[in-house]
Amino acid sequence: MIGLNTAAVYVLQTIGSFYLLIVLLRFILQLVRADFYNPISQFIVRATQPLLKPLRRIIPSFAGLDLASLVLAILVQLALMALTLMLMGYGVGNPLQLLVWSIIGVTALFVKVFFFALIISVILSWVAQGSSNPAVILVNQICEPLLMPFRKILPNLGGLDLSPILAFLVLNLIDMLVIRNLAVMTGMLQGLSMAI
Structure with missing residues (x-):
């Protein structure tokens, strides 16, 4: 029989993870210099503004990046x-350990956003090439800075773009060699699997 606590955890994780994704997208959209007049970008700005506004008074931007949104993502994950x-x-646990786990979790989500954006971009290049849909434009704006270095390395193959394959490879290597190893070293996988 499923208890109220399990149901509460499910609701919390669903709503919290969705908001965490929105906050991290705010940082990513600024990182890739996406169009903030896009309707989806405007939704993300409105959804994150109430919590970001006070944080910006404390945390300044650095090199044109809104670090407050990155800090907010880590705080939401925490x-x-x-x-x-x-x-x-299980109680609150060790705050320092939770902070480290939160940074690892946000980093993992950061990589996943680019991974799934690439998958969507590849599919859209087959079925909706040149579309002016705001979602399609935004996905392409997220992927372009990631693909650009690989396009410079790879030779022109007459319209066949292999840069997503190399990007997938690099993202998977970062996930396997960096994020998973950090999660194992800090006990994150074991600690969270006991709690969930």
């Missing part, structure tokens, strides 16, 4: 982990 552990009866 709150999600702490609340999940509390609801499952």
Whole structure:
């Protein structure tokens, strides 16, 4: 029988993860210099503005990047982990360890956003090439800075773009060799699997 705590964790994780994705997208869109007049970008700005506005007074931008949105993503991840552990009866845990786990979690999500954006971009290049849909434009703006270095390395193959394959390879290597190893070294996988 599923208890109320398990249901609460499910609702918390679903809503919290969605908001975390929105906050991280705010940082990514600024990182890739995406069009902030895009309707989807405008939604992301409005959804994150209430929590970002006070943070910006404390955390300044650096090199044109809104570091407050990155810090907010880490804080949202931290709150999600702490609340999940509390609801499952494990207490809050070590705050420093939770902070490290949160940074690893946000980094993993950062890589996943680019990974899935690439998948969507490849599919759209087959079925909706040249589309003016705001979502298509945004996905292409997210992928372009990632693909550009690989396009410079690869020779022109007459319209066949192999840069997504190399980008997938690099993203998977970062996930396998960096993120997963950090998660194992810090006990993140074991600690969270006990709580969930």
